Amino acid sequence: MCVSSGSDLASAERVPGYTFRPYHGHSDHDAMAAVRLGCAQRDRIDARSIVEGIPTAAELAEGSAELDDPSENQALVEYDGGVVGYSTIRWWQERDGTWLYLHRGYLLPGHRGRGVGSAMVGWAERRIRRLVQQHGTTPTAVFGANALGTEQDATALLLDKGYRRVFSLVELELADLRQLPDGKPLPAGIRVGAVDPRSYRAAWKTVVDSYADAAFTERWTFESFLATAEPTCWRAAWEGDLLSAVALCSIRRHDPALGEVEELSVRAESRRRGLGRALLLDGLRCLREHGANTARLYTGAANPYRSYDLYESVGFRRRSEHVRYRKPVAA
Numbered sequence: 001m002c003v004s005s006g007s008d009l010a011s012a013e014r015v016p017g018y019t020f021r022p023y024h025g026h027s028d029h030d031a032m033a034a035v036r037l038g039c040a041q042r043d044r045i046d047a048r049s050i051v052e053g054i055p056t057a058a059e060l061a062e063g064s065a066e067l068d069d070p071s072e073n074q075a076l077v078e079y080d081g082g083v084v085g086y087s088t089i090r091w092w093q094e095r096d097g098t099w100l101y102l103h104r105g106y107l108l109p110g111h112r113g114r115g116v117g118s119a120m121v122g123w124a125e126r127r128i129r130r131l132v133q134q135h136g137t138t139p140t141a142v143f144g145a146n147a148l149g150t151e152q153d154a155t156a157l158l159l160d161k162g163y164r165r166v167f168s169l170v171e172l173e174l175a176d177l178r179q180l181p182d183g184k185p186l187p188a189g190i191r192v193g194a195v196d197p198r199s200y201r202a203a204w205k206t207v208v209d210s211y212a213d214a215a216f217t218e219r220w221t222f223e224s225f226l227a228t229a230e231p232t233c234w235r236a237a238w239e240g241d242l243l244s245a246v247a248l249c250s251i252r253r254h255d256p257a258l259g260e261v262e263e264l265s266v267r268a269e270s271r272r273r274g275l276g277r278a279l280l281l282d283g284l285r286c287l288r289e290h291g292a293n294t295a296r297l298y299t300g301a302a303n304p305y306r307s308y309d310l311y312e313s314v315g316f317r318r319r320s321e322h323v324r325y326r327k328p329v330a331a
Contacts, residue, residue: 015115020123023064023074023086029057031083032076035106036060042109044150050252050260050296051171051322052148059254063088075123077107077116084108087120089127092218095211099137100218101128101329102144105154117157121145132329141329149321163325167216170308171298172316177259177288181314183281186237187273192282195234195246200226202243203236210265214300216324233259233286237275244270249283251290259287261297264307276310284314298322 036054039045047054055063064070067090077085085107093099103124107117125143132141145163147154186192195203204225211217233249245266252258261283266276284295297316299307 015119017079018084018111018114018116018119019078020075020119021078022071023076025064025071026061028076028083028086029060029064032060032086032106033057035083035085035108038108039106043148043152043154045148046171046320048255048258048294048296049171049320050258051169051298051320052146056254073127075120075127077111077120079111084111085116085120087124089124089131091128091131095217095219096215097140099132099135099141100144100216100326101131101141102146103128104146109153112153117153118161121157121161129329138329143327143329145325147323147325149323155323158325161327163327166324166326168301168321168323169298170301170318171296171320171322172308172311173319174284174295174314174316176315177284177293177295179315180281180284180288183278184274186275186278189239190237190244190273190275192235192237192278195231195236197231199236199243200229200231203234203246203248206243206246206267207248207263207265209267232290233283235279235282235286237270237279239270245275245279247276247279247283249287249295251287251292256291257293259284259290259292259295261295264297276307277314280310280314 033056040047040054045052045054064074067073067088073089075087076083085105087103087105089101089103091099091101103121105117105120105124107120128143132138143163145158147158149168201222204220204222208220230250233251235247235249236243237245246263247261248263249259249261252260261280264276264280287295295316296319297311299311301321
């Protein structure tokens with residue numbers, strides 16, 4: 001494998017015939033989209049997944065723009081002058097102080113089994129070690145990687161490289177929003193309605209508090225909450241002046257027929273009273289009224305609050321599993 005500029009690329013493993021190079025910007029998005037599409041059949045990718053589907057070039061451009069220094073934290077793999085794979089790195093701090101450095105690689109099936117995937121992981125790990133040194137996060141930094149339950153090649157590669165499964169997300173779909181069940185009467189004193197700006201902080205706090213005992217969760221600031229706020233189909237339940245539960249539902253921007261339940265959170269003292277179900281149904285009806293015919297959501301496979309049962313009771317069915325793997329940076 002020939003190499004391009006950049007110390008992390010220059011130290012990559014050599015695989016005859018393959019070249020690693022930095023991300024060049026807009027001119028790469030079509031090729032990256034072609035890689036994702038080319039992986040779909042082998043890896044059994046759900047095209048409409050809200051966690052990880054088959055992105056367009058425009059969506060990849062948006063994702064690249066959100067990266068910190070995308071030319072340094074994305075690497076493309078070429079063979080015979082064409083792009084056959086790429087890797088991306090991003091990072092964040094979790095609630096317990098852990099710094100997770102997540103790398104994700106995609107390689108066309110015809111180029112697997114030749115050592116290229118191993119070289120991609122090697123590049124990512126070297127780059128992450130450099131970032132960890134720059135950030136001063138060595139005591140709490142870990143490598144992270146994702147793979148769908150159906151991605152057999154990626155799963156085998158990560159396990160071979162010493163990664164271990166730490167949790168998974170289950171993605172669910174309600175295929176027809178016209179078939180919603182009827183709601184049930186709420187307890188006396190509960191009112192349900194839209195979320196206006198005066199209640200944004202309370203809604204955010206309700207969601208954040210619901211993850212207080214959850215492992216592997218990213219810190220979510222109020223500023224981040226505001227930056228992506230789309231309140232059209234947000235619903236909340238109040239007991240007097242206290243916001244007791246919230247459902248954050250939205251229409252997918254790149255797929256307006258698809259709605260998403262981004263969060264459904266009920267304060268601990270208000271659980272088992274039907275608030276979650278009432279808000280979920282109210283939010284789904286709103287999505288339907290705004291043009292969605294299908295809804296998706298995801299939840300932790302080991303969710304302690306039996307939310308999986310709630311979602312199934314209103315018609316959601318399992319579509320896919322998304323697995324997170326980790327390995328200590330110091331290993």
